[in-house]
Amino acid sequence: MEQGNYSVGLDIGTTKIVAIIGRENEYGKIEILGIGRSKSLGVHRGVVNNITQTIKSIQQAVELAEGNSGLKISSVVVGIAGQHIRSLQHSDYITRAKSEEVINEDDVEKLCNQVYKLVMLPGEEIIHVLPQEFKVDGQAEIKQPMGMYGGRLEANFHVVVGQVSSIRNVGRCIKSAGLDLGNITLEPLASANAVLSQEEKEAGVALIDIGGGTTDLAIFKDGIIRHTAVIPFGGNVITEDIKEGCSIIEKQAELLKIKFGSAWPGENKDNEIVSIPGLRGREPKEITLKNLSKIIHARVVEIVEQVYVEIKNYGHDEQKKKLIAGIVLTGGGSQLKHLKQLVEYITGMDTRIGYPNEHLAGDSDEEIASPLYATAVGLLMNAVQNKAKVREARQEAVEKEDDHGVFTGEDHTQTKTALKKERKSIFDKWSEKLKDFLDNAE
Helix, strand or coil: CCHHHCEEEEEECCCEEEEEEEEECCCCCEEEEEEEEEECCCEECCEECCHHHHHHHHHHHHHHHHHHHCCCCCEEEEEECCCCCEEEEEEEEEECCCCCCECCHHHHHHHHHHHCCCCCCCCEEEEEEEEEEEEECCEEEECCCCCCECCEEEEEEEEEEEEHHHHHHHHHHHHHCCCEEEEEEEHHHHHHHHHCCHHHHHHCEEEEEECCCCEEEEEEECCEEEEEEEECCCHHHHHHHHHHHHCCCHHHHHHHHHHHCECCHHHCCCCCEEEECCCCCCCCEEEEHHHHHHHHHHHHHHHHHHHHHHHHHHCCCCHHHCCCCCEEEECHHHHCECHHHHHHHHHCCCEEECCCCCCECCCCCHHHHCHHHHHHHHHHHHHHHHHHHHHHHHHHHHHHHHHHCCCCHHHHHHHHHHHHHCCCCHHHHHHHHHHHHHHHCC
């Protein structure tokens, strides 16, 4: 199969690295062609802290995916997360010189580009500029200003900011693993694409993605992203607590959490005991499941409460900003028993577990429809959409060529420009800037 027919998403997580190859079938669903998963050794709390180990893990995952599918991976879409990610709200405006002409894409782009000039803290860079509502000559709550008349165009923006060095390190790892960087996406946005329906985004929903090293939050209302946050705790701190509290090794703690862990201590009876083999001839350890779930409960409550503070910061208590669809939990950590009930108890909001199967073709492997792969599936969807956009732009250019029949040199240049433009999102341009930086850093 030629390269043009499939796309690749690469999820660089704290506990695992997943490479997932897929393509869009004729029904608009994603068909998974291959998947590779490796243990992530060089990432801590969503941030690369060992380049060499991360490169090895990426290569391992990519090789497995290639072996599974019989395809060659060259370009990938990568997710970015980590405790350095923060977001802010910002308003900006432009005054148009020709108010008698309708607002077009260039005006919106000019306004978005202006936001990029915001002064950030040293070492920080703007990753996403997401317009929320527009105002034209004081008329508010406009979702799409294109085609309208007006002299003053203003908008509220959701601006996502990250540490330049962390983002460049991810780019470096991709390049050194022998891959091209197709695009970079914020992980909570990728997970949201994979598990949320359009109705939920309209009604108002908070997506909580509990990963190994971080818990990512994305809040949507009226179909628009309203708030994002990354909390630097995830499943690993729960494992760490079990390890310390029960004096056992990490591998055993992880197994205990997965097999017997529960976020609700009341579920376990006092006489339910699990025996763990001792180290090197020592006596086996006996741990009551009630104690185990108390340890887990304490940490999970802390994580959920931090997320709830972020939901309140967004303004969930206000009637206009109420999240009617409640909370969707996804990520590996969402598989913890009774977590849904605990989240409902703490927040008082409707909760469900989000599975990334809505956009997958019917014959997909059940394993991939697990919350564990939500981010990877979201990144793959992003890669597929990017490819579709490029195809559409090419198609337009070809059609223009056909309409013109015989071409003058000028027409040809115009078509070429149209093809080049492909109406890149601002974030795609930012990715290109990063790619150039990496090329020059050789």
